[in-house]
Amino acid sequence: MTQETPATFAQPWPVRDEIRIRSVRAIVTAPQGIPLVVVKIDTTEPGLYGLGCATFTQRWKAVQTFVDEHLARLLTGRYPGDIGDLVRLAGFSGYWRGGPVTNNAISGIDQALWDIAGKRAGMPVYELLGGKVRAAADTYIHAGGITIDQTLEQAKEFVAQGWRHIRLQVSTPGGGGYGAPQLATLYPGAPYRNGWSARDYLRTTPDLFAAARQSLPDNIELLHDVHSRLTPKEAVVLARSLEPYRLFFLEDVLPPEHWDRLPEVRAASPVPLAVGELTTSMGDAVRLVRDGGVDFIRSHISDIGGLTPARKVADLAELCGVRTAWHGPGDTSPIGAAANVALDVSSVAFGIQEGHIYDEATHEVFPGTLRIVDGWLTPNEAPGWGIDIDLEAAARYPAQLSGHDEWAAGVRRIDGALEAP
Ligand SMILES: O=C(O)[C@@H](O)[C@H](O)[C@H](O)CO
Numbered sequence: 083m084t085q086e087t088p089a090t091f092a093q094p095w096p097v098r099d100e101i102r103i104r105s106v107r108a109i110v111t112a113p114q115g116i117p118l119v120v121v122k123i124d125t126t127e128p129g130l131y132g133l134g135c136a137t138f139t140q141r142w143k144a145v146q147t148f149v150d151e152h153l154a155r156l157l158t159g160r161y162p163g164d165i166g167d168l169v170r171l172a173g174f175s176g177y178w179r180g181g182p183v184t185n186n187a188i189s190g191i192d193q194a195l196w197d198i199a200g201k202r203a204g205m206p207v208y209e210l211l212g213g214k215v216r217a218a219a220d221t222y223i224h225a226g227g228i229t230i231d232q233t234l235e236q237a238k239e240f241v242a243q244g245w246r247h248i249r250l251q252v253s254t255p256g257g258g259g260y261g262a263p264q265l266a267t268l269y270p271g272a273p274y275r276n277g278w279s280a281r282d283y284l285r286t287t288p289d290l291f292a293a294a295r296q297s298l299p300d301n302i303e304l305l306h307d308v309h310s311r312l313t314p315k316e317a318v319v320l321a322r323s324l325e326p327y328r329l330f331f332l333e334d335v336l337p338p339e340h341w342d343r344l345p346e347v348r349a350a351s352p353v354p355l356a357v358g359e360l361t362t363s364m365g366d367a368v369r370l371v372r373d374g375g376v377d378f379i380r381s382h383i384s385d386i387g388g389l390t391p392a393r394k395v396a397d398l399a400e401l402c403g404v405r406t407a408w409h410g411p412g413d414t415s416p417i418g419a420a421a422n423v424a425l426d427v428s429s430v431a432f433g434i435q436e437g438h439i440y441d442e443a444t445h446e447v448f449p450g451t452l453r454i455v456d457g458w459l460t461p462n463e464a465p466g467w468g469i470d471i472d473l474e475a476a477a478r479y480p481a482q483l484s485g486h487d488e489w490a491a492g493v494r495r496i497d498g499a500l501e502a503p
Pocket residue numbers: 307309359409410411412413436
């Protein structure tokens with residue numbers, strides 16, 4: 083049949099059936115205390131809808147407004163199968179492109195359209211992407227403590243539960259080592275008693291990994307997240323001091339402003355570098371992969387615009403000898419986690435998947451949420467993502483504006499200067 087969509091924004095080609103997008107809206111819910119944004123696209127076919135992750139935890143209300151006010155009007159009435167055209171339309175119609183608000187909103191519609199495509203085909207999304215090249219995605223999990231012993235105790239519990247890859251973080255003497263609890267200050271004379279000190283961080287971190295290699299089984303892979311707080315030279319010092327401990331990867335040694343210096347850090351040490359959760363466009367991710375900055379690319383795929391751009395990055399990574407480690411902690415919705423796994427099992431370039439254990443409230447809101455078993459993540463076999471949303475349950479967990487933005491601006495140096503989170 084010929085197309086009947088509204089003239090504005092309509093595709094100038096006939097589409098093959100009658101199904102149209104009926105409504106597009108963003109749903110915000112915080113079952114685990116972390117605001118999650120999910121886009122729901124309903125179609126004219128009764129019961130046929132799709133879900134996509136648009137989670138930008140610190141700015142969820144901006145994404146919600148973007149979807150409900152700007153994108154819904156572009157898409158309503160359109161044929162849901164033209165995913166590539168619809169996501170380009172969503173980007174180009176804003177003229178200025180990129181950035182986390184825009185890209186999360188677009189990811190929400192992109193992933194929801196892939197979900198619809200899978201449901202129409204009767205296939206899980208990974209099969210639409212070409213099918214499995216592996217059975218499951220191996221994951222890593224976070225262990226953190228105030229002391230090295232505490233961190234390693236938690237790591238041993240994860241080993242007992244079947245994990246093979248563990249990220250280790252420990253509090254530094256001055257306060258919040260990233261990913262570990264805040265520690266009462268040891269800088270009583272400093273302008274900011276509870277500050278963070280690069281010097282002490284560089285001194286403590288090798289001790290953590292030396293102790294880990296003493297007390298954890300030798301075949302466990304160890305990871306660490308710097309969280310973007312070092313200079314290029316400090317990053318070299320840290321990487322070289324960690325060389326004896328055979329890290330699987332060292333994450334985010336430099337902030338995005340200094341990513342053009344990553345190749346020199348990478349060249350100075352054999353420790354593999356993982357970077358990318360702060361990429362906010364496909365171009366950012368492409369430059370990291372293409373220009374030799376990373377061993378592992380770990381974009382948060384909704385922040386670069388969703389599954390459509392992320393699969394291009396995965397293919398580029400395969401061609402460049404880089405591996406993937408998509409970002410996946412608690413500020414990813416279960417839909418986003420399912421999109422990560424669809425890529426993981428269908429990409430040759432897969433390296434590792436960051437794992438998150440969703441609580442039971444999240445499983446209640448999102449029936450079908452994946453569970454990690456013995457460290458492995460396996461995609462649902464149901465069509466699309468195989469994950470639903472219970473709208474009544476979602477409404478019982480309202481999101482707050484505050485909290486996560488405070489976390490993201492909560493680190494200061496001992497002299498009081500604000501530090502990257
Ligand atoms: O690698 C990670 O999991 C962390 O850097 C998180 O991305 C950060 O806490 C925001 O969720």
